[in-house]
């Protein structure tokens with residue numbers, strides 16, 4: 001599959017002019033970090049965001065740059081089909097006594113995605129977290145789980161059997177590999193729990209392999225790692241599976257890219273993981289992209305100059321991000337040749 005935009009990259013100095021590196025505090029520790037760093041880019045189509053996780057190598061991060069340039073420098077040709085997107089609350093692997101306070105940040109969300117299989121915790125911790133969430137949201141609420149591939153096959157089967165009593169919408173990336181996901185689906189097909197693939201889409205050399213292998217019921221789709229909105233739309237269409245658009249814990253600018261993708265999906269059956277603005281302790285846009293009555297809008301956002309000053313990353317981090325962006329840009333230029 002080819003990467004769009006590489007045949008028409010804007011010059012590097014244009015990409016960097018007007019850019020800002022920010023460090024946004026999180027209210028709740030997530031993926032082991034307390035601040036989310038991002039480069040905001042100002043393109044002719046609007047604000048965009050480049051924020052691959054810091055541990056990613058340049059080849060993987062280059063896809064995020066392709067997506068960022070795509071969103072900032074051109075408008076998707078696909079039709080906008082909806083003006084607001086229902087989103088889920090995202091619950092980090094917190095202790096039961098903190099769940100209520102985290103969920104209170106997600107105004108009106110009827111669906112909760114619960115992080116499970118956290119390193120250093122046990123299945124008993126997951127059971128208590130899911131039990132308390134179900135108690136708080138009541139029978140009408142929807143619960144999905146995300147294990148980020150941390151269970152092996154037997155652990156996943158055991159965990160799904162222990163947790164299905166709480167009525168699960170689906171379990172996201174229960175195991176790391178496509179083969180394990182396929183085998184888990186066979187093992188649990190009698191209990192009505194669906195399997196969603198996330199890392200098996202966004203970190204795979206071939207994002208369609210998981211669908212082809214029949215290893216998932218649902219695809220979790222993130223615009224940035226998949227190289228942008230149009231490429232993500234192509235992947236969903238080719239996969240022929242229901243899709244859930246999700247964030248990478250982006251700022252409001254990255255969330256707006258996710259919302260722009262969700263707005264263009266021909267079919268959207270599940271609430272999207274784009275409510276994570278509620279986990280940020282501050283944001284770059286006024287108003288921020290955060291759930292109101294369980295939904296977010298799908299338009300572009302304006303970045304606030306005061307917020308850019310307030311959230312400016314330390315010099316050394318800003319230099320690190322600009323150097324990384326330049327290396328990724330060089331990779332994309334190489335691809336185009």
Ligand SMILES: O=C(O)CCC(=O)c1ccccc1C(=O)O
Nearest residue numbers: 090113198246247248249273276
């Ligand atoms: O889908 C959501 O509810 C929010 C996004 C999310 O969980 C996430 C955020 C950052 C990195 C990885 C993930 C993930 O889905 O695994």
Ligand SMILES: [Mg+2]
Nearest residue numbers: 146172173198
């Ligand atoms: Mg996930």
